[in-house]
Amino acid sequence: MNKNDIKNAGLKITLPRTKILKILETSEKRHMTAEDVYRILLADDKGTIALATVYRVLTQFEAADLVIRHNFESGQQAVFELNNNEHHDHMVCIRTGKIVEFHDEIIEQRQREIAKKHGFKLVDHALTLYGEFEESPKMNKQ
């Protein structure tokens, strides 16, 4: 019921917003740039939706905790993913851009301990591993 998510965020239910949310929900890629979303909108749609609107809506969704914005070390485009409320970190392939999520409770726990030791009130954290996935011989990666 994605329309409720929009309404609960205090936002009016508009075509751009429902479409963008649906794209985030149904796209095979969980991590998309604003341009990724924009390109999909251009493709499967008649009514024009401006790139500026995509940015605006994604920013609003972020403020509403509906999506999470990442700025991976590339420093280039931000990527957005639907917030499924299951915290996770990321492995990013430096060759293909492929992103895999993981969660490790030992690391999480250590972070809390380290923060505590430094008198640091932990609000958020980001852990990203950069490297390359070793392809299994027969598989073609994209």
Added chain:
Amino acid sequence: MNKNDIKNAGLKITLPRTKILKILETSEKRHMTAEDVYRILLADDKGTIALATVYRVLTQFEAADLVIRHNFESGQQAVFELNNNEHHDHMVCIRTGKIVEFHDEIIEQRQREIAKKHGFKLVDHALTLYGEFEESPKMNKQ
């Protein structure tokens, strides 16, 4: 002997390069944006050094492993720090911008294990904790 570092990087020893390196070495802030460096150059100097040069030099230093560039999740300006060859991660205060470094072997080890489990050749990683340092009552933070 910072001039050797520059020479070893295959770079000519020029005023901008020695000054920028010295700023990185002697500034009380270990983590500086290009603009931070630029502003210091403007202040304590007569001969103009262009912001473009600061970016160029920092990028060259990065390629020579003299400095490390970070793009913290802010997505705004990159920050540069001298590479002391002691890997560490960062705690960033979301209120003051203060940065504290830490290193935790348990986390490092877990990362290697996770990468291995996923058939991921680990090249680099970035862990940043975001939060607030609890001030001790008498201390004025800056």
Added chain:
DNA sequence: ATGTATGCAAAACGTTTGCATGATG
């Protein structure tokens, strides 16, 4: 009917680049 959202174009931002000049080895 009111207020909010949108498209468009232009601006803003951090960073990079082309080019003619200047300094280094």
Added chain:
DNA sequence: CATCATGCAAACGTTTTGCATACAT
């Protein structure tokens, strides 16, 4: 003296914003 580095201004890619119009409630 050949090469590399620099300053300047202009380009760049991403993201934001001003404004007049259009839509949701």
